[in-house]
Structures are given as structure tokens and as C-alpha cells.
Amino acid sequence: MNAPIVRALGWRSGWGPGLGALPEDARRAAAGRPVVSLGRPALDEERFRRATRDCLWAVAAVGAMLEDAGARREAIAGARTALIYVTAAAYGPSNRAFIERPGAVYFPYTAPAAAPAEVAIEYGLTGPLTIFIGGGVSTLRAIWHAAGLLAGATCDRVLVLAVEIFDECADLYARVRSGEDPLVEAAGCAWLERGTGTLALEEGVATAGRDDVRRRVGETFSCEPLAALGLRRSVVAGAGPIAVSARWGGEEVTLIWGGPTSGVGAGMREGSE
Amino acid sequence: MTAVPGREPTVVVAAGVCTAVAQDVDSFWSALVTGADGISPIERFPVSDLRVGRGGEIKTLTRIDDWTGIPDCRATRLLVSAADDLCGQVGGRPLPVDPRRVAVVVGTALGGVEEGERALSGDRSGKRLRGALYDAPARNLARWLGVRGPVLTVATACAAGGTAIGVGADLLRHGQADAVIAGGYDILCRFVMRGFDVLRALTRDRVRPFDRRRSGLLLGEGAALVMLRRRAEAGPRVLGHVLGYATISDGSHVSAPHPEGRGLEHAIHVALGEAGIGPDRIDFVSAHGTATALNDPIESGVLMRVLGARASAVPVNSIKPVIGHTMGAAATLEAIMCLLASRHGLIPPTLNLDDPDPTFGIDCVRGAPRVARPRISLSTCLGFGGCNGALVLEGAPP
Numbered sequence: 001m002n003a004p005i006v007r008a009l010g011w012r013s014g015w016g017p018g019l020g021a022l023p024e025d026a027r028r029a030a031a032g033r034p035v036v037s038l039g040r041p042a043l044d045e046e047r048f049r050r051a052t053r054d055c056l057w058a059v060a061a062v063g064a065m066l067e068d069a070g071a072r073r074e075a076i077a078g079a080r081t082a083l084i085y086v087t088a089a090a091y092g093p094s095n096r097a098f099i100e101r102p103g104a105v106y107f108p109y110t111a112p113a114a115a116p117a118e119v120a121i122e123y124g125l126t127g128p129l130t131i132f133i134g135g136g137v138s139t140l141r142a143i144w145h146a147a148g149l150l151a152g153a154t155c156d157r158v159l160v161l162a163v164e165i166f167d168e169c170a171d172l173y174a175r176v177r178s179g180e181d182p183l184v185e186a187a188g189c190a191w192l193e194r195g196t197g198t199l200a201l202e203e204g205v206a207t208a209g210r211d212d213v214r215r216r217v218g219e220t221f222s223c224e225p226l227a228a229l230g231l232r233r234s235v236v237a238g239a240g241p242i243a244v245s246a247r248w249g250g251e252e253v254t255l256i257w258g259g260p261t262s263g264v265g266a267g268m269r270e271g272s273e
Numbered sequence: 274m275t276a277v278p279g280r281e282p283t284v285v286v287a288a289g290v291c292t293a294v295a296q297d298v299d300s301f302w303s304a305l306v307t308g309a310d311g312i313s314p315i316e317r318f319p320v321s322d323l324r325v326g327r328g329g330e331i332k333t334l335t336r337i338d339d340w341t342g343i344p345d346c347r348a349t350r351l352l353v354s355a356a357d358d359l360c361g362q363v364g365g366r367p368l369p370v371d372p373r374r375v376a377v378v379v380g381t382a383l384g385g386v387e388e389g390e391r392a393l394s395g396d397r398s399g400k401r402l403r404g405a406l407y408d409a410p411a412r413n414l415a416r417w418l419g420v421r422g423p424v425l426t427v428a429t430a431c432a433a434g435g436t437a438i439g440v441g442a443d444l445l446r447h448g449q450a451d452a453v454i455a456g457g458y459d460i461l462c463r464f465v466m467r468g469f470d471v472l473r474a475l476t477r478d479r480v481r482p483f484d485r486r487r488s489g490l491l492l493g494e495g496a497a498l499v500m501l502r503r504r505a506e507a508g509p510r511v512l513g514h515v516l517g518y519a520t521i522s523d524g525s526h527v528s529a530p531h532p533e534g535r536g537l538e539h540a541i542h543v544a545l546g547e548a549g550i551g552p553d554r555i556d557f558v559s560a561h562g563t564a565t566a567l568n569d570p571i572e573s574g575v576l577m578r579v580l581g582a583r584a585s586a587v588p589v590n591s592i593k594p595v596i597g598h599t600m601g602a603a604a605t606l607e608a609i610m611c612l613l614a615s616r617h618g619l620i621p622p623t624l625n626l627d628d629p630d631p632t633f634g635i636d637c638v639r640g641a642p643r644v645a646r647p648r649i650s651l652s653t654c655l656g657f658g659g660c661n662g663a664l665v666l667e668g669a670p671p
Contacts, residue, residue: 001447050527079539083522089406095386099393099464107468108528111382112407113430113658120524120659126536128543129522129660130436133384133407133426141425145440148447154543172392176399201449203373203423249412251424 001147003199003257004158004192008071009230010064012057013186013220014038017064019230026218030182034174036218037167038185050106051118054090054165058115059122061161061187069191076191077124082155084142085116086162088135088221088248093168115163127155136246139225140255143192144201150194161189162222184218188226198258206245206252221248225255282514282548282667283442284507285499286452288609289359291351292495292596293329296336297358301606302613304595305621306642311596312480312491318463325475328461329493329597346404347460348385349413351496356414356454359498367419368452368500375420376450377411378441379498380433380457381601382656384426385409387462410458422450429520430656431561433457434497435604435664439518441501451506456498459600465492472528474565479625482562482591483569483637486628490563493597497605513612516649517547517665528657529567534575536661537653541579544663550649552579555587555665557620557647558635559607561655562591563598572653573633580635588645590638594624604654608664611650615668618646 014036015021015029023029030036040053041060048056066073091112097104108114112131119125128149132138139162146158166173166183173183213228220227228244241258290297293311294304304311311329320326336354337343343353360366368375384407392401403409408426415424423444429436434457441455459465469475469492476489501515502508521543523536530536545552558580560572577584592610599606614620619642626639647668654662 079521088408091407092389092405095389095405095464096393098468099390102467107471108657110464110468111430111657112428113656113660114527116522117524117527117658120522121526124524125522126524126539127522129429129520130440131428131433131658131660133381133428138408138425141423144447144449145443148443172402175397176402203449249408249424 001199002151003195003197004147004150005195006190006229007193008065008069008191009226010061010068010189011227011230012038012061012064014184019227022216024216026182026184026216027180030218033182035166035170036182036184050109052094052105052109054163055109055115055118057165057187058119058161058163061163061189062119062123062159065189065191073123076157079126080156081125082128082149082158083116083120083125084146084158084160085131086139086142086222087112087133087164090115090163090165093165096169119161135221135248136224137248137251137253139222140244140246140253143255146192147199150192158192159189160192162226163187164221164223179219181214181219184220186220186223188223190226190229200256200258202254202256204252205254206247210245281504282516283445284502284504284514285512285612286502286507287359287362287500288498288512289355290497290606290609291331291354292606293331293493294596296354298609302617305592305610306619308624309595310624311493315461320466323466323470325470325477328491329599330461331494343417344404344413346385346388346410346413348410348458351460351494352379352410352414352458353417355496355498356418359500363500370452372420374422374451376422376441376444376453377415377420378425378427378437378444378453378455379411379414380427380429380437381407381459382430382433383459383465383600386464387460390462390464418454429660429662430658431600431603432520432654432656432660432662433601435518435652435654435662436520438499438515438605438608438664439520442515442518445501445503453501454498455501456605457601458496459494459602461492461494480564480594481625482564482593482623483573483630483633484626484628485630487564487569489565490593491597493599495596495599495602495606497602497609499605499609511669513615513669514667515664516667517544518663519543520660520662523659523661525659530571530655534571536659537572537655538575538578540661540663541651544665548665553583554649555580555651557611557614557650558587558589559611559650559652560589560591561653562593568655573635576635584634585636587636588620588638588643589635590621590623592621604652604662607652608666611652611666612668614647616671618644620645620647
């Protein structure tokens with residue numbers, strides 16, 4: 001499979017805008033907080049009056065990606081842009097609200113499909129759409145799937161978008177989590193285009209520097225691989241291979257960008273975040 | 274067999290179903306052609322406060338006698354029931370493929386949401402809460418099957434059962450698996466019944482797709498799975514082929530399709546393009562056919578544009594009146610129906626379609642099964658979030 005290049009990457013997290021806001025040690029920076037919240041982005045309140053936070057951050061992450069690319073929204077509008085949305089649990093708060101407080105959420109916003117729908121409406125995306133549910137492993141499979149779409153010329157670019165929202169369910173996570181890493185709300189979006197390097201996906205392997213990323217970011221479920229891509233931008237220009245790993249639900253996966261012209265980071269502006 | 278050069282069609286080796294009218298493929302087919310009605314008053318949870326309390330509820334799961342070791346999660350149990358049916362057609366468990374090379378790809382609109390309802394209403398076990406994640410039932414299915422390949426949950430709402438088949442075919446094409454168990458599921462629960470009740474999308478009448486008196490949908494529950502293989506590994510006895518698929522965003526509205534169905538039309542053209550055929554090759558259309566005020570005119574308009582002059586001659590049906598709208602399972606059940614139609618040389622009728630809306634201009638099969646052996650079928654599906662799906666399927670000769 002040909003490796004896609006990452007033309008741009010937008011990142012927002014509870015630590016602040018961009019990967020530059022990440023602490024060196026998420027546990028220490030969280031100072032005992034179980035959830036590091038993103039709050040609400042500043043988006044048109046009337047236009048998004050029914051939208052839930054996961055939808056808002058999905059839209060904001062794509063906006064951050066456009067900023068990173070230095071591109072206008074017209075650059076991604078239309079049928080030649082595919083969107084792959086990934087989340088492990090961003091639908092949790094809306095599901096909970098609908099169960100506990102009838103009328104608190106408009107029912108269609110309980111669906112994971114609501115977030116990519118708002119993105120598609122906002123940016124005029126009318127191309128292929130896929131939604132994967134799961135953690136970082138699903139994000140790596142989404143990138144692999146994106147590479148297939150690009151290789152098959154089904155589209156010219158793929159946006160791999162991941163969002164995780166935790167705050168409204170913090171008490172529920174406290175019941176089931178034993179890890180010390182804080183849950184960090186995050187939204188990331190990678191703009192992928194056709195590249196010339198090689199891409200390999202290895203099952204049952206998850207060793208590629210994952211702990212370093214986790215140490216800085218905290219627990220972000222599906223967003224972690226996008227943070228890993230972004231953090232490696234400074235070391236990938238012309239270098240390779242680059243590997244990103246994830247574990248989720250008993251699966252371990254590593255995605256490896258290789259070949260003479262690794263595309264990871266090509267087009268990504270150093271330090272722009 | 275047809276496909277664009279270099280794109281070998283994916284083979285559907287076997288199928289399994291679990292619905293309100295049948296819990297095996299043969300009975301499912303019999304129910305469709307004999308006009309069985311799976312709609313009944315919902316008994317498993319309270320509905321007295323809702324406007325509509327009927328649906329395609331499965332009263333008893335009959336295939337599995339001993340549920341020991343299988344999570345007490347209805348979504349999982351529907352999937353396992355369908356998988357048991359499927360496994361029976363390929364020699365049982367374990368599947369005859371290296372378990373590390375078998376992937377599971379399932380679509381859903383609701384995942385394990387009922388587990389969340391239970392966790393929030395007093396059952397404080399961590400297991401229940403973890404089961405509320407939408408990918409939990411797929412992992413439970415993989416565990417039951419004993420497979421260790423990729424496990425993916427696809428959540429393109431009510432189009433998810435079609436997307437899952439397409440994603441499964443892609444896994445085979447890109448060498449990520451040697452066999453894929455793909456399909457979809459969803460259950461009836463308070464959460465979804467309340468949701469559709471709020472939207473006033475449910476009918477108090479029968480479900481009447483493409484009928485002048487159509488007044489809405491009824492939900493159903495179910496699971497449906499197919500086993501996908503590459504041609505060289507499929508063996509001689511197959512159900513058919515997946516020639517093309519697409520799931521397209523219409524960027525129009527969070528809960529309604531594009532008013533002219535542009536997303537669905539685009540999806541059909543992309544799927545036909547992947548199949549390497551034109552619309553003139555379509556012999557039969559399994560419509561999404563929900564019988565809502567919005568869906569049916571939009572969908573028939575799309576079919577009129579895609580099929581052109583042949584629109585009045587290509588048979589169209591909807592099986593949702595029989596089993597309800599089974600959400601994540603719907604597109605897979607409808608895909609299986611298409612392949613069975615090719616095998617049996619019959620197209621099941623659209624139940625309750627008594628007075629076709631004359632404005633639609635499509636040839637809806639109604640009353641009795643139609644004697645026809647469609648080779649190429651188009652199956653359409655739509656979901657919340659502007660998800661528009663299309664599958665192009667080719668039935669195997671009997």
C-alpha cells in the first residue's frame with residue numbers, strides 16, 4: 001500500500017490549542033484531575049444550537065487542520081474529500097443525557113454519525129464517509145483505510161478525524177478505570193493525500209514509542225495516534241520509517257510509514273500548532 | 274462476473290440471520306416469500322408511555338440452548354445467534370481459517386447502548402458499563418467465534434450494515450484478512466424507541482413503503498452476518514459476490530437525507546463504478562423503503578434518475594414491513610435477501626403495499642413474489658448523519 005502524506009494536522013485538547021500546549025508529563029500536569037476538559041469551542045451558537053460537544057469539537061478540529069494547512073475551507077469542499085470519523089466514546093455524554101434527562105438532547109445527536117454530519121454540513125463534504133468505533137487501533141485502521149481510498153482514486157484527500165469527550169461521564173469512568181493517566185478530552189484531524197512511500201500495518205505489535213506519547217498527552221483513546229503523528233513532525237522530514245502504535249480492546253497494531261520518501265510531515269508546518 | 278480490472282469481486286460464502294420472523298437463512302427466505310409479519314406489541318420493556326409500542330421484536334432466541342460464557346447483552350446474543358446460523362453452513366466452529374486471519378466487521382446504529390441504560394438505572398457493575406461502548410458487541414462476537422484478526426465496528430447509522438460489508442471487502446482486498454465475518458445488528462430498547470417516538474417517525478398503522486397511505490416506519494431488531502472470502506479461497510459453493518459499495522456523506526442535515534437524494538445518487542454511481550457496470554445492468558433494487566414521508570419520494574426519485582427509462586421495468590421491493598427497520602442490521606439483511614432472490618428465482622413482495630403511490634414511477638413488487646432471477650442487484654440504505662449507502666451484488670447461479 002502507498003503511504004499517504006499528512007498534509008496538515010489539527011489538534012485541540014484539554015491542555016490547550018495545538019500540540020505545543022502538551023505538558024511533558026500529563027499525570028503531573030493533571031494534578032489529580034481525572035478529566036482534563038476541553039470546554040466548548042467558540043462556534044456560532046445559533047447555527048450549532050442543538051449540537052453536542054463532540055460535534056462542536058469535530059468541527060473545530062477540522063478548522064484547526066485548515067489553519068495548519070494554511071488552506072481555506074473551499075480546498076476540502078465537495079465530493080473528492082473523504083471523511084473517516086473515529087471515536088471510542090464521544091457519543092457517551094449525549095447517550096447518557098438522553099437516558100437520564102428526556103428532552104436534554106435532540107435524539108439524532110445521540111448517534112456517533114452526528115459529529116461527522118456536522119463537519120460535512122459545515123465544510124461542504126459530499127464524498128465517501130466511514131465511521132469507526134474504537135480507540136487508537138481504530139484510528140490506525142482508519143488511516144490504512146484512507147490509504148486504500150487514495151490508492152483506488154476514490155477521492156483526492158481523506159480527513160481522518162478523531163474526537164473524545166469525557167467530562168459529562170467522569171463519574172462513570174471513575175467506576176471502571178484503574179489507570180493513573182488522566183482522561184484528556186481531545187479532537188484531532190489529519191489531512192491525508194496520496195504519497196509515494198510505503199505503508200504497512202502490523203497486527204499484534206505495539207511498541208513504537210507509544211508510552212512517550214501517552215506520557216505527554218494522557219489518555220485520549222482514538223486521538224492518541226494523531227497526537228503521535230503530530231509530535232513526530234519534526235523528526236520525519238525525509239526520514240523513515242516512522243511507526244505509530246496503538247492498543248485497544250485486546251488488539252495491538254502498528255502502522256509503519258516507510259520507503260525512500262516517507263511522506264509523514266510533508267506539508268506540515270513546523271511549530272505551527 | 275463483473276468488476277473493474279484489477280478489482281476482483283469479493284465472494285459471499287455463507288450468511289446467518291436473526292430476526293423477528295426467522296433465526297436461520299432458509300426460514301428467513303420462507304418468511305419473506307410467504308408474507309410473514311414480524312411486527313408485534315413490544316413485550317421486553319415498558320412502552321406504555323410511548324405513542325407507538327410495536328415493532329419487529331424477537332420474542333425468544335431459539336438457536337442457542339446454553340448461553341454460559343456469553344455476556345448477558347442482547348446485542349451480543351443477537352450477533353451470536355446469527356453467527357451460529359452462519360457457522361452451521363461452513364462446518365461449524367472453529368471456522369476453517371487461521372483465526373489470526375479472520376476479521377470481524379460489524380455495523381450498528383446503537384452498539385451496546387442498552388447496557389448503558391442498565392448501568393445508569395442501578396446495575397453498577399463495571400462490566401455493564403464497559404458493555405455500553407458501541408464496539409463491545411463486535412468484540413464479544415469475535416471472542417465467541419474464537420478469531421483474533423482485526424475487529425471493526427462501523428457506525429454509519431442505519432447504513433452501517435452495508436458499510437460493514439464494504440469495509441470487510443476492503444480488508445480482503447488489502448490483505449488484512451483471509452476471511453471476514455461482516456454484517457450488522459441492532460436491538461429494540463427503550464433508548465431507541467423513545468428516540469423515534471420523539472421524532473414522530475413511527476406509524477400507528479402498518480408499514481407501507483411506496484404506498485399512497487404510507488405513514489411512517491416501525492423499528493425492528495436483528496443481526497445479520499455474511500462470510501466474505503477472496504475468490505481463490507472461496508470454494509465451489511457460494512451465495513454470490515459483492516461487486517461494489519459506497520457510503521457517501523450528503524452534507525445536508527443531521528437527521529434527514531438531502532432533499533433530492535443527491536448523496537444516495539452519488540453513492541449508487543460510486544458503487545456501480547467500483548463494480549465496473551452501468552445502471553443498465555441492474556436487474557433488481559432492494560430499496561431502503563422505510564415508508565416515511567421523506568424517504569420514499571426521495572428514494573424513488575433517485576431510482577428514476579439512475580435507472581432512466583428502465584425505472585418502470587426494474588423490480589423494486591422493501592422488506593421492512595416484514596421485520597421492521599432493523600437499523601444496523603437492515604442493509605445486511607437486505608443484501609442477503611438479494612442473493613437469495615438470485616438463488617431461488619423469486620423476488621419477495623413488499624408487504625402492505627396495497628395502493629402504490631402513482632407519483633413514484635417505479636415497479637414495486639407487491640402482493641405475491643415475482644418470478645424473476647435477478648443477476649445484478651442494487652441495495653440502498655440511508656442513515657442519520659447524512660449517511661447514504663449502496664451495495665452492488667451479484668447472485669450465484671443455483
